[in-house]
Amino acid sequence: MPKTLFEKIWNDHLIAELDDGACLLHVDRVFLHERTGGIALSSMEAEQRQVRNPGHVFCTMDHIIDTFPGRGDATMAPGGRQFITSARQATRRAGITLFDVNDPRQGISHVISAELGVTLPGLTVVCPDSHTCTLGALGALAWGIGSSECEHALTTETLRLVKPKQMAVRLQGGLAAGVTAKDVILHLTGKYSASGGSGCAIEFCGEGTRRLPVEARMTLCNMAVEFSAFTGIIAPDDETLKYISGRPYAPEGGEWDKAVEYWRRLHTDAGAKYDKELHLDLAEIEPTVTWGTSPQHAIGISGMIPDPDKESNKGTRQAMQRAMDYMGLTAGTAINTIPIDAAFIGSCTNSRLSDLRDAARILKGNKITRRIKAICVPGSSRIKREAEQEGIDRIFTEAGFEWRESGCSMCFYAGGEGFAERERIISSTNRNFEGRQGQGARSHLASPATVAASALTGFITDARNMAIQQ
Ligand code: SF4
Numbered sequence: 001m002p003k004t005l006f007e008k009i010w011n012d013h014l015i016a017e018l019d020d021g022a023c024l025l026h027v028d029r030v031f032l033h034e035r036t037g038g039i040a041l042s043s044m045e046a047e048q049r050q051v052r053n054p055g056h057v058f059c060t061m062d063h064i065i066d067t068f069p070g071r072g073d074a075t076m077a078p079g080g081r082q083f084i085t086s087a088r089q090a091t092r093r094a095g096i097t098l099f100d101v102n103d104p105r106q107g108i109s110h111v112i113s114a115e116l117g118v119t120l121p122g123l124t125v126v127c128p129d130s131h132t133c134t135l136g137a138l139g140a141l142a143w144g145i146g147s148s149e150c151e152h153a154l155t156t157e158t159l160r161l162v163k164p165k166q167m168a169v170r171l172q173g174g175l176a177a178g179v180t181a182k183d184v185i186l187h188l189t190g191k192y193s194a195s196g197g198s199g200c201a202i203e204f205c206g207e208g209t210r211r212l213p214v215e216a217r218m219t220l221c222n223m224a225v226e227f228s229a230f231t232g233i234i235a236p237d238d239e240t241l242k243y244i245s246g247r248p249y250a251p252e253g254g255e256w257d258k259a260v261e262y263w264r265r266l267h268t269d270a271g272a273k274y275d276k277e278l279h280l281d282l283a284e285i286e287p288t289v290t291w292g293t294s295p296q297h298a299i300g301i302s303g304m305i306p307d308p309d310k311e312s313n314k315g316t317r318q319a320m321q322r323a324m325d326y327m328g329l330t331a332g333t334a335i336n337t338i339p340i341d342a343a344f345i346g347s348c349t350n351s352r353l354s355d356l357r358d359a360a361r362i363l364k365g366n367k368i369t370r371r372i373k374a375i376c377v378p379g380s381s382r383i384k385r386e387a388e389q390e391g392i393d394r395i396f397t398e399a400g401f402e403w404r405e406s407g408c409s410m411c412f413y414a415g416g417e418g419f420a421e422r423e424r425i426i427s428s429t430n431r432n433f434e435g436r437q438g439q440g441a442r443s444h445l446a447s448p449a450t451v452a453a454s455a456l457t458g459f460i461t462d463a464r465n466m467a468i469q470q
Pocket residue numbers: 062063108109129131346347348349407408411412430
């Protein structure tokens with residue numbers, strides 16, 4: 001029987017089909033962060049439960065730590081110090097590798113899990129964080145879990161799961177210059193709604209997917225969860241292997257050869273069936289920005305804020321009106337005329353070196369509008385170092401951006417640092433719901449290129465119109 005990529009990994013990890021229709025799967029890697037990891041480990045300790053395989057569990061400091069230069073143990077949120085201390089103590093007692101605040105390997109969990117080679121094709125990878133699906137870009141079956149599931153996975157290396165349906169999102173053609181994977185996923189969500197992938201494991205496939213660099217594939221898979229998918233996944237290819245080779249936790253020598261032999265089988269067989277298929281022509285996508293408080297409120301940069309009165313469904317009409325009121329916008333306004341107060345480049349969606357390079361090409365030799373607060377937070381300490389070696393930090397700071405330490409930072413408002421009430425942010429993050437980046441703050445999701453271009457002009461701007469420096 002021909003099989004999809006998802007089915008192959010699922011079957012390779014299937015321990016048992018349970019009586020209630022769920023399945024028991026083997027879990028290869030658990031990634032923790034200081035916010036939920038310390039809690040899970042402490043709770044297990046209290047009940048005298050052990051971590052079954054500490055060698056396959058990793059923890060980072062990303063959610064609560066401050067991102068100001070010279071941060072030490074400072075935290076974004078009041079009371080956050082407790083999370084840091086508890087994660088340190090619990091990981092030490094359990095024998096788990098911790099990427100601590102000053103560890104050169106520290107960074108946002110989903111960024112460093114790929115960067116360090118912890119995630120590999122064909123593995124099952126879980127983390128108590130929704131955007132674990134990012135790692136599907138390497139051909140892993142990766143998904144976010146809750147805290148009790150986390151304890152279960154740590155204790156047993158297994159999880160109980162109802163098998164999701166399977167969807168293919170087939171990308172055809174190539175992206176126009178100035179259009180990125182972020183625009184693709186926002187376009188997809190805008191076109192098919194934020195529930196378009198509900199209950200499905202989505203395989204991004206087709207020649208358009210294969211043409212995307214690995215880091216762009218991570219952006220695509222990162223936001224699969226904003227499309228309500230269980231996860232996103234992409235078949236590993238030569239580009240994936242090139243990305244993984246030499247990473248600290250990647251196999252070497254004979255082990256590498258054996259692994260590659262297995263990874264080469266990780267693709268969907270001809271004739272395998274999905275429950276649903278969607279098609280996108282990449283050439284038709286323009287830079288895309290959200291106007292409202294859901295990722296589905298996404299429109300092309302040349303579009304207008306839609307009119308709720310033209311929506312026949314009452315619930316949708318009311319939701320659109322509420323979003324418009326929260327965002328302080330009126331129907332019919334051209335999105336590329338909206339003034340902004342702040343610009344943010346960071347998060348597990350768009351804080352990799354290629355994202356920073358995209359933005360730097362636009363910022364180079366230019367200054368942001370004076371009244372704008374602009375912040376760049378690299379996704380990992382390694383990305384920060386590499387960007388500094390290339391002089392990208394100077395391009396950002398000379399343009400007027402703050403250059404921060406790595407972490408989740410203001411991607412989410414952790415009760416500490418955030419953007420101000422009614423402040424309008426053009427943001428490379430993945431969530432724009434009410435209060436996500438600060439109480440009453442208004443986030444417009446966009447690519448790093450759009451964020452950089454908008455910071456220069458002071459309003460939401462089409463990066464394709466900017467002079468690009470090489
Ligand atoms: S960067 Fe934002 S979305 Fe990503 S893991 Fe951190 S808080 Fe979550």
